[in-house]
Each structure stands twice: as structure tokens, then as C-alpha cells.
Amino acid sequence: MTYSDILVHLTDDPRNGAKTDAALLLARKFNAHVTALYTLPPPQQLYYMGEYVPAELFQRQAQEARAKAQKAKAAFEAEAAKQGVTSDWLESERLPVDAVETFGRSFDLLVLGQPDPDPKDPAVVPAGVDVLPHELALRAGRPILTIPYAGQYPEIGRYIMVAWNGSKEATRALHDAMPFLTAAKQVVVFGINPEQEGGTPGAEIARHLARHGVKVEVANAVAQDIGPGEALLSAVADRGVDLLVMGAYGHSRLREMVFGGVTETVLRSMTVPVLLGN
Template identity: 35%
Template sequence: MPIKTILLHMSNDDRHTQRLEVAVGLAKRFSAFVEVLFVATPVSMPPAVTGRAASYAYIAEATAIAHEKAGQIEQEVRSALKDCSYSWTVDEGDHVELLAARAAYADLAIVSQSHGDDLGDRVMLQVPDRLPLTSSCPTLVLPFNFPPRTEIGRHVVVAWKNTREAGRAVRNALPFLTAAEQVTVVTIDPPGHALDGGRDLMIWLERHGVRSRHQASIFQGGDVGEIILDSHRSLGGDLLVMGAYGHSRLREMVLGGATRTVLSSLTTPVLMSH
């Protein structure tokens, strides 16, 4: 499916300009409409703000400040998206719930990684990068320290396992895959695995005009998420595509850890689908 509607998460945080720049670039690349959702509710608060009354007071004050800042951010959005079609909405509430409600009408959602090293002194109230676990459209999660104006999708790395979530992620990533200069399919196989775990996917991709190569690793223990990230870094990829696992207790035990690791440790954008 082509990317024709991009849902952009905006809030009064340090990374809203980063997300806006990426949305502008992708909107121009795919001739897409950008639905900008500004959520005024704060995503975090200082740990010193403890107690129910103090927390409520802080959230109310931070929300009021965000509403005041909304006008300034809207001007920033209007300037950046002046050559694109877009809409602007301000709302309050749970960031993930509000985004998930709009994701049904989008082809791609853009959020930032929630945890950065400089957020160690903050208590997270909202975790927008958990959107891939609930969204009906693919979510592009940007690393917390993602450099501005960095191109996305020249070398796409697909973390592949034959599951519904991974299959949805690859299908949703086709607009990026067909435009990529290089695509690498990465599989992590159990010891004694005799089959080529990436072959069938590579054949399917080629039928869609996507040439790819395969890198297989034998699982020797450890964190699957770290293995995926290490493979992505060693290959020099600039976009990781993978399924997001959650909800099911069994899947959370077997695969959910990889999702958590990638979301907490990623250094390049990841496109996830659940």
C-alpha cells in the first residue's frame, strides 16, 4: 500500500522538530498528506514531583504551558509543511491512545524514542514509542538523538522471521523497500537449522521489484534484540524493518524482549508493525 497519509506525533518536547523534519521529507517523497496531532498532555515530569496532588498540579500546569506553546509550534509546522497538504489538531489525553485512534486512517505514524540518556532524571508519564504495539498502521520510531536532515531508507535491513507481525512489517515497508538502493534480509536461526530462512522472502521481494541479499546468524544465546541491532550496525543500514511483538504472553516471552531492546537501544530509525 502506498504511503498517502502520515500521522505525525507532536508535543511540547525536545524532539518535535526532529519528527517534523522527517515527516516533511517523507511527505515530499511519497506525495503524502500529513495529519499533525499535537498532544498537550506532558510526556514526563521531574521525580521530585511526588504525591497525587503535586502530580496533578504539575500535569495541569505543564498542559497549560503546552497549549500556550501550541501556537508557536503550529507556526513552525505551517512553515515546514508549506509545500505539502496537512492538517493540525490539538488534543489532550494518553498519547498512545490518541495516536492509535487516528492510526486507522493513516499509512504511517511517526514518533520518537521515549528514553534517552538525558531523561534519567525524568519520570515517564507517556511512552509514545509503544504505539507499534497498538497501532493499525506501521510506526516509524526515530532514535532519541537522530541527527536532523538525515536521509532514511537508502539501505533497509529487514529483521525476518516468518510471523504475522514481521510479514505485516515487510508489506508496510514496501514503499521504502522499492525505493532503497540496498536491502538486506537478516535472519537469526537456531543451531542445526538447515533451511535458508530468508529465501522465500527474498523471492517474494524480487517479484515486487526489490533485489535483496541475505545475512544469516546462528543463535548462540543472548538478547535477540541486541543481535538484530548489532547486525544492523555492521551492515550500515539506515532503516530497520521488523515486527513488533506484544499482548500474547507466549510471544512476549519469546520475542517481546527483542522489541523492548530495539526500542530502548536503537540508533537508527525502525519501522515496526504489530
């Protein structure tokens, strides 16, 4: 198993460069093809204009959006060519979640950006990206690599932590991440407040990984004064991890974005790329 076909989501977003860099880094790592999916923001009705909005305003907004898309396309294609990565470009007028869900099922790995966890002006947040990794982790059916909103990541997957609790979501994430795990210098299977009678929690899945040639160790921690999400992020920082692999948890018949505390904490406060599986 490998990642031969990678999709990266771009939009009118200052983090396009970071997402592109991550996707191209992985393309070189796995000898993969990269497709950029650019979602065009919908026209915005300005609140102070009341019910009447001139058609010319929407037309101008659409033209500006297209111009930004062309600028982003030129930057993406130039960088892909510079790095010797084969690439394609797609555009969609659908909201990001719907567009990435639809197109993403034809790819091995989806690369997204973390929404700004504390936007100074929520009105300028690109339409639909505020819930992008949250909803897609439950809907896309593909592994999702989320790049933090801040920082640069010249290495992804050299030192990996797998958040492990034995659940089907954690199991799915682990196997979705197998190309990363087999190529890593070191992998730690990490449990928070593990529950297991006899033996070492995580030992069995570590043996499974070792049979795949993964350099793996097992570690567990008890979180007393902080929540498990904070404990996980603390362990990531302490161990110098550059990729966290974890299952995504959520349930809601109305909106599939009600996550368990650990997943929500990590997605909000992540400091390294996170690969989500479900």
C-alpha cells in the same frame, strides 16, 4: 501501495524538530500529505502542595500548554510550507497512546519518537510518551515509524534491513514497509539464529520481494555470545543500514506492552529509524 497520508506525533518535546523533519522527508519521498497530532500534557499536581491545589494553578498550566502548542504549530506549519508539503494540524487533550491510536487509524503511516531511554529527570518526560511506540505497535493497527531519541536522519529507507523469522508479525511488517522496500537502493532480509530444514532461511520471502522489483539479498547470523537483539543492532551498524523493519511482539491481558527480548532491546537501543508492524 504507497504512503499518501502520514501522521506525526508532537508534544512538549525537544525532539519535535527531528520528528517533523522525518515526516516531511517521507512526504516528499512519497508525495504524501502530513498531519501533525499535538497532544497537550495534562496539568500536573505538585507533590509539595499536598491535597489542596488552587484552580488558578491548573488554569495557568493549561494556558502555558496551549502557548507551547501554538509555538509548535507555527514551527511545523512554517517548515511544511518551506518544503512544499501539504499539511494539517490536530490537537488533543487525551494521553498520547489513546490520541494516536484513535486518529492514527485514518492514516497510512504513523511517525513517533523513541522515548528517552535514560531520562535524567523522569518527572519532565512528557506524559504518556514513555510507552508510546511500545503500546501503539500492538494497538494502532498501522505501521509505526519510530525516530531515535538522538541523532539526525537525512536519509530514511535507502539501505534497509528486514528482521526476518518467518512469523506473522515479521510478514506484516515487511508488507507494511513495501513502499520503502520498492524504493530502496538495497534491502537485506536478515535472520538471527534461523531455524529451517533445507534451503536458505529467508530465500522464499526474498524471491517474493524480487518479484516486486526489490533489490534484495539474504543474510543470516548466529548469535552466541550476545543476545539476538544486540546481534541485530550490530548488523545494522556494520551494514550502514538507515531503516530497520521488524515485527513487534507482545502479549498481556492487563498491559499490552510486554515485548519479546529482541523488540524491547531494539526499541531501547535503536540507532536508526525502526518501522514496526504487528
